[in-house]
Structure formats: structure tokens, C-alpha cells
Amino acid sequence: MKIIILGGDGFCGWPTSLHLSKRGHEILILDNLSRRKIDDELGTNSLTPIVSIQERIKVWNTLNPKPITFKKIDIAQDYQALEALIKNYKPDAIVHFAEQRSAPYSMKNTVTKTYTVNNNVQATHNLLVAITQSKLDIHLVHLGTMGVYGYGWTGANPIPEGYVNVELITRKGKLKKEILHPANPGSVYHLTKTLDQLMFGFYTKNDQLRITDLHQGIVWGTQTKETKLDKRLINRFDYDGDYGTVLNRFLMQAAIKHPLTIYGKGLQTRAFIHINNTVKCIEIAIQNPPKRGERTSIFNQVTETQRLIDLAKMIQKRTNAKIQYLENPRREDAQNDLVVDNTRFLELGLNPTTLNEGLMEEVSEIAFKYADRVQLDTIYPSSKWNN
Amino acid sequence: MKIIILGGDGFCGWPTSLHLSKRGHEILILDNLSRRKIDDELGTNSLTPIVSIQERIKVWNTLNPKPITFKKIDIAQDYQALEALIKNYKPDAIVHFAEQRSAPYSMKNTVTKTYTVNNNVQATHNLLVAITQSKLDIHLVHLGTMGVYGYGWTGANPIPEGYVNVELITRKGKLKKEILHPANPGSVYHLTKTLDQLMFGFYTKNDQLRITDLHQGIVWGTQTKETKLDKRLINRFDYDGDYGTVLNRFLMQAAIKHPLTIYGKGLQTRAFIHINNTVKCIEIAIQNPPKRGERTSIFNQVTETQRLIDLAKMIQKRTNAKIQYLENPRREDAQNDLVVDNTRFLELGLNPTTLNEGLMEEVSEIAFKYADRVQLDTIYPSSKWNN
Numbered sequence: 001m002k003i004i005i006l007g008g009d010g011f012c013g014w015p016t017s018l019h020l021s022k023r024g025h026e027i028l029i030l031d032n033l034s035r036r037k038i039d040d041e042l043g044t045n046s047l048t049p050i051v052s053i054q055e056r057i058k059v060w061n062t063l064n065p066k067p068i069t070f071k072k073i074d075i076a077q078d079y080q081a082l083e084a085l086i087k088n089y090k091p092d093a094i095v096h097f098a099e100q101r102s103a104p105y106s107m108k109n110t111v112t113k114t115y116t117v118n119n120n121v122q123a124t125h126n127l128l129v130a131i132t133q134s135k136l137d138i139h140l141v142h143l144g145t146m147g148v149y150g151y152g153w154t155g156a157n158p159i160p161e162g163y164v165n166v167e168l169i170t171r172k173g174k175l176k177k178e179i180l181h182p183a184n185p186g187s188v189y190h191l192t193k194t195l196d197q198l199m200f201g202f203y204t205k206n207d208q209l210r211i212t213d214l215h216q217g218i219v220w221g222t223q224t225k226e227t228k229l230d231k232r233l234i235n236r237f238d239y240d241g242d243y244g245t246v247l248n249r250f251l252m253q254a255a256i257k258h259p260l261t262i263y264g265k266g267l268q269t270r271a272f273i274h275i276n277n278t279v280k281c282i283e284i285a286i287q288n289p290p291k292r293g294e295r296t297s298i299f300n301q302v303t304e305t306q307r308l309i310d311l312a313k314m315i316q317k318r319t320n321a322k323i324q325y326l327e328n329p330r331r332e333d334a335q336n337d338l339v340v341d342n343t344r345f346l347e348l349g350l351n352p353t354t355l356n357e358g359l360m361e362e363v364s365e366i367a368f369k370y371a372d373r374v375q376l377d378t379i380y381p382s383s384k385w386n387n
Numbered sequence: 388m389k390i391i392i393l394g395g396d397g398f399c400g401w402p403t404s405l406h407l408s409k410r411g412h413e414i415l416i417l418d419n420l421s422r423r424k425i426d427d428e429l430g431t432n433s434l435t436p437i438v439s440i441q442e443r444i445k446v447w448n449t450l451n452p453k454p455i456t457f458k459k460i461d462i463a464q465d466y467q468a469l470e471a472l473i474k475n476y477k478p479d480a481i482v483h484f485a486e487q488r489s490a491p492y493s494m495k496n497t498v499t500k501t502y503t504v505n506n507n508v509q510a511t512h513n514l515l516v517a518i519t520q521s522k523l524d525i526h527l528v529h530l531g532t533m534g535v536y537g538y539g540w541t542g543a544n545p546i547p548e549g550y551v552n553v554e555l556i557t558r559k560g561k562l563k564k565e566i567l568h569p570a571n572p573g574s575v576y577h578l579t580k581t582l583d584q585l586m587f588g589f590y591t592k593n594d595q596l597r598i599t600d601l602h603q604g605i606v607w608g609t610q611t612k613e614t615k616l617d618k619r620l621i622n623r624f625d626y627d628g629d630y631g632t633v634l635n636r637f638l639m640q641a642a643i644k645h646p647l648t649i650y651g652k653g654l655q656t657r658a659f660i661h662i663n664n665t666v667k668c669i670e671i672a673i674q675n676p677p678k679r680g681e682r683t684s685i686f687n688q689v690t691e692t693q694r695l696i697d698l699a700k701m702i703q704k705r706t707n708a709k710i711q712y713l714e715n716p717r718r719e720d721a722q723n724d725l726v727v728d729n730t731r732f733l734e735l736g737l738n739p740t741t742l743n744e745g746l747m748e749e750v751s752e753i754a755f756k757y758a759d760r761v762q763l764d765t766i767y768p769s770s771k772w773n774n
Contacts, residue, residue, distance in 0.1 A: 079501055110516050114466055117512045118505070121582070125504045129497050155555070155562045166553040167561070168542070174554070175542045182566045183585055191589045195508070195582045198570055202578045206718055206772060331593055385593060 001286070002026045004089060006075060006127070007097030009053045010035050011236050012143065012219060012278055016095060018060060018226035018233065019279035020286075021068050028089055029053070030082075031098070032074040034119075035236075038105070044243065044378045046236035047252055047370045048222060059232045076122035083130040086138070093139040093286050094131070098123050099192065103147070104242040104329070104383035106189035113188050120192035125199055132207045139289040141282060142200070144215045145193045146271045146302060150184025151336040158339035162213065162298025186332055187385070200296045208293045212285045216278065217271030217302035217340070220247040221358055222366045224276050235275065237366055240378035246308060247272070247355075247362075249379070250315045255367035256374050259324035260316065263381070266309030266325070267335035271302040274353035284348045300342045303352035314355060318363055331385040389413045390673070391476060393462060393514070394484030396440045397422050398623050399530065399606060399665055403482060405447060405613035405620065406666035407673075408455050415476055416440070417469075418485070419461035421506075422623075425492070431630065431765045433623035434639055434757045435609060446619045463509035470517040473525070480526040480673050481518070485510050486579065490534070491629040491716070491770035493576035500575050507579035511586055519594045526676040528669060529587070531602045532580045533658045533689060537571025538723040545726040549600065549685025573719055574772070587683045595680045599672045603665065604658030604689035604727070607634040608745055609753045611663050622662065624753055627765035633695060634659070634742075634749075636766070637702045642754035643761050646711035647703065650768070653696030653712070654722035658689040661740035671735045686732055690739035692725045701742060705750055718772040 003020055007013040008029030021027045031053065039045055050056075053070055061067040075082045075098055086094075099120040100106065106116040124142070131138050149159050164181045167174040180201065183194035196213070203209045227235045238244045239252035250260045273281075281301045290297040306314075312323050328334075342350075390407055394400040395416030408414045418440065426432055437443075440457055448454040462469045462485055473481075486507040487493065493503040511529070518525050536546050551568045554561040567588065570581035583600070590596045614622045625631045626639035637647045660668075668688045677684040693701075699710050715721075729737075 079497065083497065110466065110470065110520050113516050114509070114513060117586075118509055121508050122501070122505055126501060129500050133497050155557070155564075158558065165556040167556065169552040169554065170542070171545065177542075177569075179569045182564075183588070185585075185589055187593075188589070191585065194585050198572075198578065198581050198585070199504075201570070202572055202575070206574075 001092040002089060003286070004028045004030060004091045004094045005097065006030050006094060007099070009033055010097055011238065012275070013097040014056070015224040015227050015235050015275055016279045016282050017068060019224060020283060021060065021064055021066055022226050023283065024066060026066060027068045028091070029068060029070045030073050030075060030085065031070070033072060042240065042242060043375070044240040045373065045375060047239050047373055048234045048237045048366065049373065050234060050236050051232050056233060059230050063229055075126055076119045079126045079130065082126055083133055086130050086134045086136070090136055091138055093141060094127070095282060096124065096127060096140060096142045101189065102243045103187035103189040104381060106187050107385050108242070108383040116188050117192055121195055124196045128199055128203045128209065131209055132203065137210070137292065139286065140209060140211045141285050142196060142211065142213050144196065144213045145190060146215050146217050146300065146340065147186055147190035148183055148194045148197060148215060149181050150186065151269070151333065151338055157337055158341040159300065160341050161300050161344055162215065162296070186330070204294070204296050210289050210292055212290065212297045212299070214281065214285060214299050214301040217273045218245045218247065219273055219275055219278055220245065221275040221362060224279055239374065241381040242383060246270070247311060250312055251362050251367040252374060253379065254315050254319035254321040254363065255371040258379065259322040260312045261380070262308055262312055262323060262325050263330065264328035264334050266312060267307055268332060269305050269307045269336055269338035271305045271338060271340050272355065273301055273303045274358055276353050277303055277350060280350060281345055284345060284350060288348060299344045300340050301345065302340045302342050304354060305338045305340060306355065314359060318360060326381070329381045329384045388479040388673070389476065391415045391417060391478045391481045392484065393417050393481065394486070396420055397484055398625065399662070400484040401443070402611040402614050402622050402662055403666045403669050404455060406611060407670060408447065408451055408453055409613050410670060411453060413453060414455045415478070416455060416457045417460050417462060417472065418457070420459060421487070429627065429629060430762070431627040432760065432762060434626050434760055435621045435624045435753065436760065437621060437623050438619045443620060446617050450616055462513055463506045466513045466517065469513055470520055473517050473521045473523070477523055478525055480528060481514070482669060483511065483514060483527060483529045488576065489630045490574035490576040491768060493574050494772050495629070495770040503575050504579055508582055511583045515586055515590045515596065518596055519590065524597070524679065526597045526599065526673065528599045528672050529583060529601065531583065531600045532577060533602050533604050533687065533727065534573055534577035535570055535581045535584060535602060536568050537573065538656070538720065538725055544724055545728040546687065547728050548687050548731055549602065549683070573717065591681070591683050597676050597679055599676065599684045599686065601668060601672060601686050601688040604660045605632045605634065606660055606662055606665055607632065608662040608749060611666055626761065628768040629770060633657070634698060637699055638749050638754040639761060640766065641702050641706035641708040641750065642758040645766065646709040647699045648767070649695055649699055649710060649712050650717065651715035651721050653699060654694055655719065656692050656694045656723055656725035658692045658725060658727050659742065660688055660690045661745055663740050664690055664737060667737060668732055671732060671737060675735060687727050687729045688732065689727045689729050691741060692727060693742065701746060705747060713768070716768045716771045
């Protein structure tokens with residue numbers, strides 16, 4: 001298949017590009033390199049030393065018979081170029097990672113709030129318009145987030161995959177309907193993914209686009225089979241207060257003998273998935289597109305749920321790290337249950353990598369190995385939800 | 388009160404500004420004059436001859452003790468200026484009309500699709516961020532649309548005011564919830580209003596903004612008490628295939644002895660409100676803000692529903708116009724029932740102007756009076772939903 005990976009230089013996009021390339025697909029990466037630019041802006045870095053996208057690709061193309069190609073383009077800002085590229089390349093599928101994906105960054109200040117909304121909405125909408133305009137039968141696979149559901153907000157546990165059966169209570173009686181699960185985003189970033197859902201709803205209905213939306217949990221882990229093939233292929237590992245998701249932050253803190261920083265009491269339950277499973281899920285999603293005319297196909301891309309305190313203790317057991325409780329910078333429930341229905345991917349053959357199996361490799365091969373690259377001043381949260 | 392009217396040069400914004408000014412409020416109009424620019428772009432015009440915003444305001448300020456002020460600004464593009472203006476002016480309320488509001492225009496081509504989404508989302512979101520940033524306790528009154536509900540899609544008739552009671556069917560049994568009515572927009576324009584709703588949901592929850600969202604029907608009528616005071620205060624009247632809503636198009640067609648053009652069989656039922664009632668509704672909404680910390684307050688801003696065929700016949704009875712059936716350029720149900728709950732405004736004192744009472748004035752005082760200004764080539768629909 002010919003596949004375009006939007007945001008193919010990022011944490012999920014890069015290993016996905018390699019995985020699909022390895023499987024024999026023809027890959028075109030489009031990226032505006034914004035993640036690297038934001039590192040410069042925030043004074044942060046990837047714990048793992050990553051090389052330029054051009055060098056990464058050059059190395060890969062010496063190892064793999066099918067070369068990956070790359071074009072720098074800002075799909076949110078340059079609609080015309082995007083449309084032209086799609087029409088010329090004629091992809092069978094497009095995987096869309098090209099959104100600002102940090103919740104803390106999206107809450108940092110007026111510039112990052114407006115940037116997150118403008119960038120993410122324009123990127124997704126430009127893409128939908130360009131696919132429609134191309135008249136090609138392209139399958140769009142989008143990275144959503146578990147955060148669209150809110151955490152346990154409706155009380156519906158397990159959280160279903162995208163849609164929920166309800167009875168509407170009307171003056172004339174009850175009516176059964178299956179509706180999109182009500183949205184309850186917890187940050188401006190999560191908000192943008194709920195906006196994406198409504199855009200998908202319109203373009204599947206009006207233009208019969210084929211769209212898969214993957215509501216992903218928090219991704220952990222760094223390397224995949226493919227990124228391990230050469231040290232210049234290594235994946236990025238974010239640990240700072242904005243882009244470092246909770247598990248990576250804990251790992252890095254353990255490595256430098258810093259206490260694991262828990263926001264609040266750590267009784268928040270979150271959903272997780274290993275990067276190895278992420279790339280496999282995307283492969284499965286591409287192989288199983290919805291039919292033309294069907295509504296958005298939604299998967300929960302999650303393999304397990306954990307309370308943050310239990311996660312910290314898991315790492316503590318392996319590293320003897322201390323735990324430090326910080327005031328929670330986020331507005332969120334102090335405590336929540338979370339059970340997630342992930343039947344669809346399991347039935348299609350996903351084989352979960354659990355935290356219990358995979359954590360030690362992260363500790364020794366990544367966090368402790370690159371601990372000397374940590375910039376200490378970026379560890380603490382610098383964004384507040386009510387600033 | 389000090390009130391900012393965003394989009395105060397437009398069809399609803401202008402009479403609202405005058406009405407609230409007449410009531411003694413201090414009014415600042417912000418507008419980028421995009422509606423006039425789009426007239427130039429499309430080669431269309433207002434049937435009524437409208438003067439410049441500067442002249443309109445000059446005339447008004449000779450008639451009314453409280454002067455209206457105006458500043459040209461594009462709130463979607465210039466966040467910094469918007470924030471500064473809000474902080475300096477310190478309004479009690481902001482009325483937000485500043486969105487591209489034509490469904491056909493929003494479906495015309497790739498430029499108008501992306502413009503509509505980018506402009507409307509950025510305008511609303513910039514505003515939410517700027518109000519949050521100002522730390523002022525400002526009541527935001529937003530013009531939404533009945534189109535967010537879809538027409539009879541859920542089968543919930545009457546359509547409730549924004550929220551709907553449901554029972555979620557979960558593995559553990561049924562859970563009662565009141566949720567935002569599921570969105571089912573019929574055009575890119577309507578889509579943007581469903582995106583607005585989700586943004587309001589987030590900013591009421593996270594930042595306790597006070598927001599009222601008015602789900603308006605199709606506005607008909609031209610003049611209000613205030614716009615009649617001087618001919619240079621006259622309101623705009625759009626009749627072209629893109630911006631002319633169905634009733635105004637029929638009126639103009641009758642005036643020039645053109646058949647009334649019905650899309651499909653005319654069995655679509657739509658909700659209507661007279662411009663006189665619109666300005667009154669906004670006054671009522673301003674007087675009845677939600678409390679800080681409450682969810683978005685939603686009103687259905689509608690006074691009656693009519694099938695399009697019945698509307699045509701109403702005008703036919705008064706003018707002897709013929710009726711012409713055209714292929715429907717829109718993707719929509721050929722036929723729908725529509726009953727709308729508008730209890731909230733009625734209970735707060737709204738006194739509806741019905742089509743039966745008000746139609747003749749529109750026929751004689753507007754359509755026939757200015758018939759010589761019609762540009763014939765703009766009558767037919769020029770946007771298709773599946774182009």
C-alpha cells in the first residue's frame with residue numbers, strides 16, 4: 001500500500017513509519033518538524049539522542065529495500081500543497097499524527113492555547129477537505145485520545161469504543177439511539193480531539209470518507225523492533241513537565257535518583273499502551289478500514305489501566321526510587337475508576353505488552369543509559385490549568 | 388451595561404447594536420467587515436441599500452444620546468488586539484455574531500470550506516481565551532443555530548433547549564444523565580457551531596466562564612423599530628443563492644415576478660424567527676445570564692416552524708407568484724417533522740411576531756420597494772453539497 005504518515009517525525013509517527021515500511025508499504029512522511037521546534041522553544045530535549053529526520057531516513061533506507069521519502073510541509077497552514085501532494089501521491093491510506101499533543105503545553109498560556117486549537121483543527125479539517133477534493137478512496141486513520149470520554153464521567157464502565165447506546169427521554173416516550181459517547185475533555189489539547197470527532201462525523205456523512213479514529217491511552221516505552229536496528233534510528237523519549245507523559249517522567253526521575261513526582265494523591269486511573277502495540281494497532285487499523293458510507297470506525301487503543309500511585313510503586317520496586325507528592329496543576333477528579341473496552345483490537349490479534357513485562361527494559365536500556373542527558377530544570381510541571 | 392457586539396455590522400448584529408443602544412447600553416462594535424467583502428467577492432449585494440458602518444453609526448449617534456463606537460478588527464486573526472480591547476473596555480457582556488454564517492457559502496469550494504472552519508473556530512476560541520485571560524466576569528452571548536441538532540434526527544420532538552435526558556445503557560445497567568443534545572450538522576457552517584458548543588463546554592467547566600448559546604432559527608424580516616428611524620440605518624437584506632435565506636429569497640423572487648424556487652419538494656420543515664424578535668431575545672439573554680460555574684445556558688431562539696412549501700404558498704397568496712421546483716443542492720432529508728421547545732424565551736416575556744402578521748410589510752416595504760436593485764444572476768443556488 002501507499003501510505004502517507006502525517007507527523008512521521010514524532011514519538012508515535014516515527015516508529016509507525018518504520019514498522020509499516022518494514023512490512024513492505026511505500027511510506028511518505030509529511031511533517032513540519034514542530035515537535036523539534038517546540039523543544040527549542042521550551043529548552044527541553046529528548047532523553048534519547050535523536051538525529052535529524054533526513055539522517056534517520058537515510059539510515060533506514062540503507063537497511064530496508066523500500067525507501068521512505070520525506071517532505072517538510074505544514075498541513076495546517078498550506079492547504080494547497082497538501083491537496084497537490086495527495087493528488088500526486090495517490091495514497092491508499094493516510095495516518096494522521098500531525099497535531100500538538102501535549103495537554104500541559106496546550107494549557108500553558110494564551111499563545112499555546114490558541115496555537116493548539118488553530119493548528120489541530122486546521123490540520124484535520126484541511127486534510128478532510130483535501131481528501132474529499134482528491135476524489136480518491138483514501139482511508140484516513142487518526143490518532144485520537146481516551147481523553148475525549150473524560151474519565152469515568154458518564155459512569156459507563158467499561159468505556160465503550162466510541163459509541164454508546166442510550167434511551168432518549170422525550171415527551172412521547174423513550175427512543176433508543178446509538179450516539180457518539182458524550183465528550184468531556186480535560187484540557188485544550190483533549191478538546192481539539194473532540195472537535196476532530198465532530199468533523200469526522202460530518203465528512204463521513206456528507207462525503208462518505210472512510211475514517212478510523214483511534215482513542216489512544218498514554219503511550220509508554222521507547223523502542224520498537226525497527227528503531228533498535230541502528231542507534232541513529234532511536235525513538236524520542238520525552239521526560240519534561242510538558243511533553244513527558246507520566247511513566248516516562250517517573251523512569252527518568254528514578255534514573256537520576258530524583259523522587260517520582262505524583263500530582264495529587266495519584267489515585268487517578270489512566271489507560272496505557274506500549275509503543276510496540278501502538279505501531280501494531282495502526283497496522284491492524286489500516287488492514288481493517290470501514291466501508292465507504294459507514295460512520296467513523298472507533299477503536300480504543302489501550303492495553304491496560306493503572307492508578308498513577310501503583311505505577312510509581314511498580315517503578316519504585318525496580319529502582320528503590322522515593323515518591324514525592326506535588327499539588328496537582330490540572331483540574332481533574334482526584335480519584336476515578338477506569339475500565340476500557342478494547343475488544344476490537346484484541347479480536348483482530350493485538351498481543352499486549354504489559355507494564356510488568358516491559359518496564360525493566362525501559363529502566364535499564366533507556367532511562368539509566370541516557371540519564372546524563374537530563375536537564376533537571378525541566379522536570380517539574382510548568383503549566384497550570386487555572387493560571 | 389457596557390456591551391461589545393462582535394460582528395455588529397451584519398444582518399443580526401447591526402439591529403441588535405441599535406436596539407441595545409436605544410435601551411441605554413454603552414455599545415462598542417467590533418467587526419472585520421467581512422460580510423461586505425464577501426458581497427464584493429461573490430458579486431452580490433444587499434437588496435436594501437446600506438451605507439458604510441461609519442456613516443450608519445454617525446447617523447445613529449445624532450439620534451441617540453448614548454453613542455455607539457466602532458473598531459475594525461479581525462478577532463480570528465488578531466488575538467492580541469482582541470485581548471487588549473477587552474481588558475481596556477471592560478465589558479459586562481459580549482455578543483458574538485462574528486462568524487461566517489452561510490451554509491451554501493461554506494460548501495462552495497475548498498477555499499470557503501477551510502475559511503469557514505478556520506475563521507469561526509479561531510474567532511470563538513480566541514474570544515474564550517481572551518475572556519479567560521482578562522479575569523473579568525464577562526457574560527458571553529453567542530449566536531448558535533438550530534442546525535446543531537440536525538432536523539428531527541434523534542426523533543426527539545419537540546427538540547429540547549440544548550440538553551437532553553438520556554439513559555445510558557451500560558453493562559452494569561442503566562444510568563440517567565443529562566447530556567448536550569447529540570450534534571448532527573448539515574453543512575460545514577453548521578459543523579462550526581457544533582464545535583463552538585464543545586469549546587463552550589470546556590471553558591465553562593475549566594474557567595467558569597458565563598456563556599449563553601442561542602440556537603437560532605432562520606431569521607426573516609429586515610427592519611426593527613430602530614433601523615426604521617432613518618433610511619441610512621436600514622438593515623441589509625440578502626437574497627442571493629448563498630446568503631439569502633429561504634424566505635427572503637422567496638420575497639425577492641415574488642417582487643420581480645420570478646417563480647419561488649423550492650429545493651426538492653419543499654417538505655423540509657424549518658424554524659423561523661423575525662429580526663424584531665432576535666434583537667429582543669438577545670436583550671433578554673443579556674438580562675438573564677447563567678451564574679458563574681454553571682454549564683452553558685442554551686435557548687432555542689425560534690418562534691415558529693413551517694414547511695418550505697407552506698411558506699411559498701403563504702407568499703403566493705399575497706403576491707400571486709408561481710412556484711418552481713429545483714433539484715436540491717443540499718444533502719438533507721427530503722421531508723422532516725420539526726417541533727421546537729422555546730419555553731425559555733416565552734417565559735421571559737418574548738412576544739412572537741408571526742409570519743402571518745409580518746409578511747405583508749416585508750413584501751411591500753422591502754421586496755417590492757427595492758426590486759430594481761436585484762441582480763438576477765445571483766438568484767439560483769451556486770453551491771452544491773456534493774461538488
